[in-house]
Amino acid sequence: MANVLSHPIWRRLAAVPPAYYVFGLLLLTLWLARPNMLNPNVLGIFVRQVVPLGILVLGQLLVMRVRSIDLSGGGVILLINYIITSRTFPEASGLTFVIMALAIGGAVGLLNGYMVAKRRVSAVIVTLAVSIILVGLVQFLSSGKPPGDVPKYMNQIFDIKYGPLPLPVLFWLACTGVMWLVMQQSVYGRYVEAVGESAEAAAFSGVPVERTVVMAHVLAGLIAAVAALVQTGSIAVGSVRVGLDLPILAVAATILGGVVFGRGEGGVWGPFFGVLSFALLFVVMTVFGIDEPGKLIAQGLIILMAAILYGWRSKRG
Amino acid sequence: MFDGEPACLIEMQSISKAFGHSKVLRNVTLSLRSGSVHALMGENGAGKSTLMKILAGVHRSDNGRILKDGKLLQLSSPREALAAGISTVFQEHSLLPNLTIAENMFLGREPLKRGGGLDRRRMRAETAAALAELGLKLEPDQLVSTLTIAERQFVEIAHGIKADASVLILDEPTAALNAADVEVLNRSIRQLRAEGRAIVYISHRMDEIFDICDEVTVLKDGQYVGTRAIKDVTPNGLIAMMVGRELSDLFPARTASIGKPVLELAGFCATPKARPFDLTLHQGEILGLAGLEGQGQQRIMRALIGRYLPAGGTLRLYGQTLKFPGAANGIRAMARLGLGFVPEDRKDEGLMLGLSVAANLVIALHAEQPAFARAKGMKAVVQRMTDALRIKTASPTTPVASLSGGNQQKVLLGRYLARDVKILMIEEPTRGVDIGAKSEIYALLRDFAKAGGAVLVTSRETVELIGLCDRLAVIHGDTVVAELPAASATEHSILAAALTAEGVAA
């Protein structure tokens, strides 16, 4: 029996990020339980729901690859959503909003990156603290009440579909493609790979380690801003709680997708399927009547299982 | 061996130990008499520390046995060794800096009051007594982090005495002590000897050994060479016992042409107490920093990349005076000037083990590019390097962790050669590398020098430095104590220069 298990094919299967298995399993479950949900239009709508998460994940996987983490994405999304819906800038055009969003995301990312790379503070604490500040700020400015409406044109753009394929999903695919290009083809991608693998060895090779980490956080902030714009387009009215649970979901999806602190075996598409898995997971859970508590437990368990798996593997390897 | 002497307190018989493939100790014997101070000598890598770590319960020997008073000892942990009466003061201090002296003394075996709480009063009283015994003016409640290195060393000795040890192992005890402290230490050692304890004294300092020790055992390359009474030997005789290896013909011929200076250190002070020295590296030459381990070779090398801040001196590179690089960007700045630094620890500092051979080879080249440029595959470079260095790998995409030690080292070197550095600084060029790969690496370095490069190398294997280098600078006490042409140098002459020099400021 032991001989069968040590066959190289098991090791290759074990090296595949769990996201693919989970996705397949959930798809199968859905097909068995509610085959009528498996038509492209319905699935398209479900996938569109998770596009903000999917975009946020791109930033999270970048940051996790350099052994850091970013839990401030929720705060960024909330702030940008507030600025757009509260009519603070009534004359602003769509382009202005985009620029403002990117500026905010970049600034937050810069602060995170500075604290993590230069001041060497724990990334969890920094990004959580920043998130708290942003959330407190928004809730104060909005006096706890939901701000105004989302501009109509944003909802309209969000609703565009090409057949069964919604525009946001296409956009998400494009963003993922861009991130894939950056990681695979750019020098920066090599820096990230090196720093994640061994910061010391990277430093001795001449890689600018601190700068790489700061840049990762800045990029994550910019990406959070993009996610914020999509998220705003997906709702009709501003909210004081939008996006807050996304960062931790992003961590779970990323870990599920095979990207774990320093290790990047999952690449960019592993976390992509991680997000899809979570989309399906929530659908399946709703179908079976499990609601919010179950979702929270599932989130926590997935993070734990994946972290144990990687902890166990790195101990052996 | 000695007539009418008290029976051996400790006997280590046929001790062998291997770490992975390297055999550190082979069939070593050691006999310690009670009431004696026994010196343990040998070059770097002779096995002295490992032998003592086995006695102290830190490692377990593969073969052989240890007897105390004729009874077999099973030492599987430091705690058991301490319980058996064997106490150690290692070079790497293991006192916890954030605890008090008393707490360190009793850590792991704290006395308890009747209610189950810590008996701090007893800890304090007994610690004060032990400190007084050594004549130390320290308070039991002082934090170890506030003590000087000398004081910490004395505390560790007090720990040993407190634990009522019958064997005390002192590993380089005077490394951080001044003359006055050494006298205090010697007084304590003599008293301990009078009480019938056995003291093992590991040191390189000839004058101290001849001052305080009764007998000396010499190890060489993990093997037992001999034991002598101190009155029966001379320093030269001891050195002769420690060296004397065959120079193999692993080494390529030395080049005759040495060019102009490329790197000059003037008035360089590694530490505030060290004597300043000058050192020049020329184009086409391989210069080795020889001498015993930990005498400053690494500090000197790493000062050149900003990993260590020297106490003084000037640096000239290609004739231009430069400031010593800072920590943040040192390596990158020096790399831009054509300087490559190969760290000694392949696993933790050198290679990115999970990445492919190709990735490890070209990363320094990538580091030269702007961050958002397109990363070229550099397949040609990878191929060129793999061929030139004869790196044996299934394919360039194999993870470098699966290569043999020798091939891994070649990949590490290849990274810097690919970047076309002009000056190569290497720590331990062939550590953990098999014979075949060793000679290939030597040939590579010689070819590099022949083509106009310059090499600065440190190594714990003196024989390697003699064979590989053109010139040797012997380092002792953070300064250069001698410069010798390698062709006429011998292990003996190098060790003699190191051990009988007055390089260290007291």
Add this chain to the structure above:
Amino acid sequence: MIALLRSGFSARRSRHGLWGGPLVIVVALLVILTLGTDQFATRENLFNLVAQAMPLFIAAIGQMFVILVGGLDLSIGSVISFSTAILSLDGPAVVLIPAVFLLAGLVGLINGLVITRLNVHPIIATLAMQYILLGITRFLRPVSGGEIPQVVIAAVQGSVFGVPLPLFWGLIAIGLAAKILYGSRFGLHLFGIGGGVAAGMEDAARTYGIRVDRNIVLAYVTCSLFAALAGAFLAGRIVSGDPNVGLLFELDAITAVAIGGTQLSGGVGSLHGTVLGAIVMVLLANGMNMANVSPFVQTAIKGGLLLAIVGLQSRKKMGL
């Protein structure tokens, strides 16, 4: 006495951390609040203050144990909510009260084992645990409600000889913690382990024969038990089970511990520092309330405070 005070200001002389700073801040805040407002020094306000402070107080003390060995416990917020939920279930007090502590101890045990045996980073492990526990709590008690056993309410509300009962809780917590931290082998070993971790000599404690893993697990168990105590107290105060009451508690606790001079890298810190740190946060909150600062801004300020405090502590590691 002078020497004791001086040690609070010198990082070198003491392993208690820089508790001199928070002491000064506490004194300053007390003076400012007493002189600056008329509401502060009233009996009513002070009673209220003590009652409001107690949960954070107790939780911070628990968190201190884990931080001293160089770890972090992000799950205590959920443990607190969970405890109130358990106490709000239908059942006799004699069953519910021990159940709270048993379950909290179990949570701490799991945290500790996952971290030491399964090699998972403390932040990831406790973060995951927080979500799992939150889900379980929301399942047991989806909205706040339920009845808390009379015994708990009575132990929390009211006063004895003019001294508010919450104060006794605080004194008990301090007494317990002091005995554990300073009067037992376990406490000393925690400092030893943390000191080794902080100085990069992780195996140092082990060479003394200390069972490092076991002690770390115990630290997490202790932290969870204190969190449960805080939760029990809260249950007595709000008189219901509330799945949201513990939210963000962990960050407040970490802030309090950090303000008190305990280093997040481990090995340096003190009980009195943690107590002072918690008092600082409580006085700040009280002051801000009296100045009519919006609770949202208060939250933001607390975030900023955490950022500033940890930004001042230096460590070598980058990232997580």
